[in-house]
Amino acid sequence: MEIKASDVKALREKTGAGMMECKKALTEANGDAAQAEKILKEKGLAAVAKRSERATSEGRIFVRQNGNKIALAEVTCETDFVAKNADFVAMGDKILDAIFAKGYTKVEKELEDMVLELATKIRENMAIRRVEVFEVPANAVASTYVHSDFKTAAAVVVEGSNSDEVKEFAHDCCLHLAAFTPAYNTKADIPQSYIDEQKEIFAAQMAQDEKMASKPQNVKDGILQGKINKHLSEISFVDQPFVKDDKVSVAKKLEEVSKAAGAKLSFGKIVLFVLGK
Numbered sequence: 001m002e003i004k005a006s007d008v009k010a011l012r013e014k015t016g017a018g019m020m021e022c023k024k025a026l027t028e029a030n031g032d033a034a035q036a037e038k039i040l041k042e043k044g045l046a047a048v049a050k051r052s053e054r055a056t057s058e059g060r061i062f063v064r065q066n067g068n069k070i071a072l073a074e075v076t077c078e079t080d081f082v083a084k085n086a087d088f089v090a091m092g093d094k095i096l097d098a099i100f101a102k103g104y105t106k107v108e109k110e111l112e113d114m115v116l117e118l119a120t121k122i123r124e125n126m127a128i129r130r131v132e133v134f135e136v137p138a139n140a141v142a143s144t145y146v147h148s149d150f151k152t153a154a155a156v157v158v159e160g161s162n163s164d165e166v167k168e169f170a171h172d173c174c175l176h177l178a179a180f181t182p183a184y185n186t187k188a189d190i191p192q193s194y195i196d197e198q199k200e201i202f203a204a205q206m207a208q209d210e211k212m213a214s215k216p217q218n219v220k221d222g223i224l225q226g227k228i229n230k231h232l233s234e235i236s237f238v239d240q241p242f243v244k245d246d247k248v249s250v251a252k253k254l255e256e257v258s259k260a261a262g263a264k265l266s267f268g269k270i271v272l273f274v275l276g277k
Helices: 005-017 019-028 033-050 084-100 109-122 164-180 192-207 217-236 250-262
Strands: 056-067 071-076 124-136 140-146 153-158 245-249 266-274
Touching: 005 019, 005 033, 019 033, 019 109, 019 250, 056 084, 056 140, 056 153, 071 084, 071 153, 071 266, 084 109, 084 124, 109 124, 124 153, 124 266, 153 164, 164 250, 164 266, 192 217, 217 266, 245 250
Parallel strands: none
Antiparallel strands: 056 071, 071 124, 140 153, 153 266
16 A cells, blocks of 8 residues: 555654564555554564663763752663764653652663653663662752753752751752762762771781881781771762861761751761662
């Protein structure tokens, strides 16, 4: 049967498939647009399935604050080209819309289906890796930051005051997180197994140092502990030198801001998303 160009165009606009693919699907479906759309979707799903083992090392992090609620979502894909695609960005916005409308706090099937729909259309492996949603309590401020490449995002809540000084500090903390990407928020968050492993590594390094051989054991123990303390401070957010003033730690800066604001401040939620990590 003859396939009208207008029907091909309409199917292309609806599915995003190529003109020739649309024409072939319509031919196979004997001109039935709904059946042709189904055929294209099945082919798209098959293509995505074939690529399911491909790495999704690219993507985008989406962040939004709506009232006292903040949501972050990480969606991955295979290529940077797709991550910058307008449809990919629009899908991320739709995911955030659904999170706020439905009250989702984790990855749900509806969100996965949104990703699968676009993956089927573009025929590239995609996934929604994680979602984080939280509320900002009363008498607190929150700030969010997304880096220009959309691969790093941070959100920080500071509780105890909502003054301008605290708002600026919360924003600076987001910049700090994005710049230094600490592995942990505090030393208390660091697993003992990780600390033990690092001790073994530092002890082995010291054992290979000839200058260490003649030192008393208590001195060696002190040096080892010093190395551990320094390393843990380097990977702990509150113990790192503050991004805007490296003479003080983030924790010390919090104390300074507390005095300036005339309030006892503390960190609430601290979230860092780095694409693929």
